[in-house]
Amino acid sequence: MPHSESSSFADRLATAVSRTNSVTCVGLDPRLEQLPASIRQMADSGAPDAKAAAYSQFCREIIDVVKDRVPIVKPQAAFFEQLGPAGMISLGEVIRYAHQSGLMVITDAKRNDIGSTATAYAQAYLGVEDASPWGSDSLTVSPYLGRDSLEPFVDVCDQRAAGVFVLVKTSNPGGGLLQDRVTDEQTVYERVADLVSELNQDRIGASGYGPVGAVVGATYPEQLAQMRAAMPHSWILIPGFGAQGGSADDVLAGFDPKGSGAIVNNSRNLIFAYQREPFAEKYGESRWQDAVSDATDQMNQVLLQRFSR
Amino acid sequence: MPHSESSSFADRLATAVSRTNSVTCVGLDPRLEQLPASIRQMADSGAPDAKAAAYSQFCREIIDVVKDRVPIVKPQAAFFEQLGPAGMISLGEVIRYAHQSGLMVITDAKRNDIGSTATAYAQAYLGVEDASPWGSDSLTVSPYLGRDSLEPFVDVCDQRAAGVFVLVKTSNPGGGLLQDRVTDEQTVYERVADLVSELNQDRIGASGYGPVGAVVGATYPEQLAQMRAAMPHSWILIPGFGAQGGSADDVLAGFDPKGSGAIVNNSRNLIFAYQREPFAEKYGESRWQDAVSDATDQMNQVLLQRFSR
Numbered sequence: 001m002p003h004s005e006s007s008s009f010a011d012r013l014a015t016a017v018s019r020t021n022s023v024t025c026v027g028l029d030p031r032l033e034q035l036p037a038s039i040r041q042m043a044d045s046g047a048p049d050a051k052a053a054a055y056s057q058f059c060r061e062i063i064d065v066v067k068d069r070v071p072i073v074k075p076q077a078a079f080f081e082q083l084g085p086a087g088m089i090s091l092g093e094v095i096r097y098a099h100q101s102g103l104m105v106i107t108d109a110k111r112n113d114i115g116s117t118a119t120a121y122a123q124a125y126l127g128v129e130d131a132s133p134w135g136s137d138s139l140t141v142s143p144y145l146g147r148d149s150l151e152p153f154v155d156v157c158d159q160r161a162a163g164v165f166v167l168v169k170t171s172n173p174g175g176g177l178l179q180d181r182v183t184d185e186q187t188v189y190e191r192v193a194d195l196v197s198e199l200n201q202d203r204i205g206a207s208g209y210g211p212v213g214a215v216v217g218a219t220y221p222e223q224l225a226q227m228r229a230a231m232p233h234s235w236i237l238i239p240g241f242g243a244q245g246g247s248a249d250d251v252l253a254g255f256d257p258k259g260s261g262a263i264v265n266n267s268r269n270l271i272f273a274y275q276r277e278p279f280a281e282k283y284g285e286s287r288w289q290d291a292v293s294d295a296t297d298q299m300n301q302v303l304l305q306r307f308s309r
Numbered sequence: 310m311p312h313s314e315s316s317s318f319a320d321r322l323a324t325a326v327s328r329t330n331s332v333t334c335v336g337l338d339p340r341l342e343q344l345p346a347s348i349r350q351m352a353d354s355g356a357p358d359a360k361a362a363a364y365s366q367f368c369r370e371i372i373d374v375v376k377d378r379v380p381i382v383k384p385q386a387a388f389f390e391q392l393g394p395a396g397m398i399s400l401g402e403v404i405r406y407a408h409q410s411g412l413m414v415i416t417d418a419k420r421n422d423i424g425s426t427a428t429a430y431a432q433a434y435l436g437v438e439d440a441s442p443w444g445s446d447s448l449t450v451s452p453y454l455g456r457d458s459l460e461p462f463v464d465v466c467d468q469r470a471a472g473v474f475v476l477v478k479t480s481n482p483g484g485g486l487l488q489d490r491v492t493d494e495q496t497v498y499e500r501v502a503d504l505v506s507e508l509n510q511d512r513i514g515a516s517g518y519g520p521v522g523a524v525v526g527a528t529y530p531e532q533l534a535q536m537r538a539a540m541p542h543s544w545i546l547i548p549g550f551g552a553q554g555g556s557a558d559d560v561l562a563g564f565d566p567k568g569s570g571a572i573v574n575n576s577r578n579l580i581f582a583y584q585r586e587p588f589a590e591k592y593g594e595s596r597w598q599d600a601v602s603d604a605t606d607q608m609n610q611v612l613l614q615r616f617s618r
Binding site for chain 2: 029031081082084085089110115123143144146170172175176177178182192
């Protein structure tokens with residue numbers, strides 16, 4: 001279902017969350033060695049085109065399974081880029097297929113640069129329905145270069161009814177090295193959160209949210225609560241749930257009182273659910289799609305129980 | 310001249326600087342609207358393939374001009390990505406053509422992520438001679454995610470005799486927002502510089518330099534001197550010369566006493582020299598390649614005068 005671009009990214013996401021009654025974001029990380037054998041064998045020749053075809057097939061099958069279960073998917077650009085141009089073609093196919101299936105898309109590419117170079121990245125990835133080559137609803141971006149590195153992305157969001165998720169507080173163990181440094185009682189990530197709020201100002205849609213979102217890891221529940229308060233009009237993308245150790249209780253603080261305003265990403269624990277219990281025993285590798293379906297339903301359920309939305 | 314991968318990135322760069330007697334890095338930023346008319350018209354159809362063909366042609370002609378004048382070129386990934394997969398194919402063509410012409414390559418893509426995702430980016434871009442799809446000698450990377458986001462890149466550098474340039478102190482006006490914040494008398498960029506030095510440790514080659522380089526802008530001469538001292542074994546990529554306001558005197562502090570250890574990037578003032586005086590008057594648009602040649606020679610000359618290498 002191609003959506004109208006007259007509706008803002010933030011409002012479209014709010015609608016999609018309501019419609020699916022889910023805050024789960026399915027991360028599409030097609031790691032070759034973890035693909036089910038039936039798909040991995042498509043890549044047996046080792047040629048980039050063959051691997052790319054396997055990635056497209058894998059992601060299409062996941063999209064078929066999750067399309068009415070979740071609001072949004074998040075392809076990880078790096079795995080597609082690893083295959084070279086053939087992978088980048090596959091990335092575009094996957095994004096278009098997700099849109100055709102009624103899903104929204106975050107391209108997780110963590111791009112960053114300044115001025116017209118940042119604009120070039122934004123134009124490459126942001127804007128659905130042929131507005132951009134890759135046609136994503138939204139993109140993850142890194143803030144190290146400062147405000148003038150984020151403004152060009154936000155400008156393109158304005159033009160194309162798109163969104164960005166700025167890395168604020170990341171879920172990895174080493175994230176604190178720079179992000180947690182304190183100056184005048186304010187951490188670096190708090191300063192980034194202020195910047196996110198500043199950029200979102202005057203851009204708030206009917207949903208109460210604007211186009212400038214934030215990435216805040218599930219692995220830091222206290223900071224997640226603090227960041228929810230600091231960026232009341234920003235969608236928060238929460239990575240680190242599941243495989244990285246974040247629990248449903250950990251992510252609760254990321255949501256607004258209505259149980260909206262955040263989406264929780266899970267990549268390998270959903271898409272490769274067939275490799276872990278109880279799904280491995282229940283479905284085996286041959287029914288890997290059923291494992292995706294079951295694991296996604298379980299994640300939705302676990303999160304729903306916490307809200308009473 | 311494809312170079313042997315048995316020699317480290319840092320040592321190859323030292324050799325290339327000596328051979329060409331130049332520390333100039335030519336930035337390949339093919340902005341469509343600035344291309345000479347004779348090349349821009351290749352893109353008249355507006356199709357991504359046609360634009361990509363124009364970018365490839367433009368960059369090849371620049372490479373033909375600068376190949377014996379400078380050690381290294383720096384394609385800016387964003388402009389290629391803006392064209393979609395066709396642009397990414399062009400990026401690969403340009404990198405290969407640069408290598409065939411005896412030039413080294415920094416792909417300026419400012420990638421960043423963690424763990425196996427960072428490894429995927431590194432494998433996508435790093436390693437010449439068919440080791441990677443894009444085949445670059447080196448890549449720019451962003452440090453916001455911390456040490457565990459840089460280590461995977463450095464590991465691939467080890468495996469493929471490649472290098473990275475970590476964003477330390479960038480040349481843009483807004484760079485200071487996060488980079489200049491002070492904790493315990495140390496700025497964020499100083500902390501990143503320490504991290505660069507830590508990662509470079511035990512990797513120093515015959516040239517005295519290691520694979521982990523740094524980006525430090527020409528627009529902050531005092532910090533450049535300080536960063537030279539803080540990272541004595543890191544190649545420094547200095548952007549911001551020319552169009553962004555940095556002068557030859559400003560960049561001097563980035564070099565070691567032998568006039569090595571740094572390269573100075575210049576993009577639009579070289580590749581679009583035909584658009585500015587005195588080159589516009591002297592060559593006009595039709596002889597834009599002569600403008601590139603003349604501007605590159607002048608930049609080499611201006612920098613050489615400062616050293617007496």
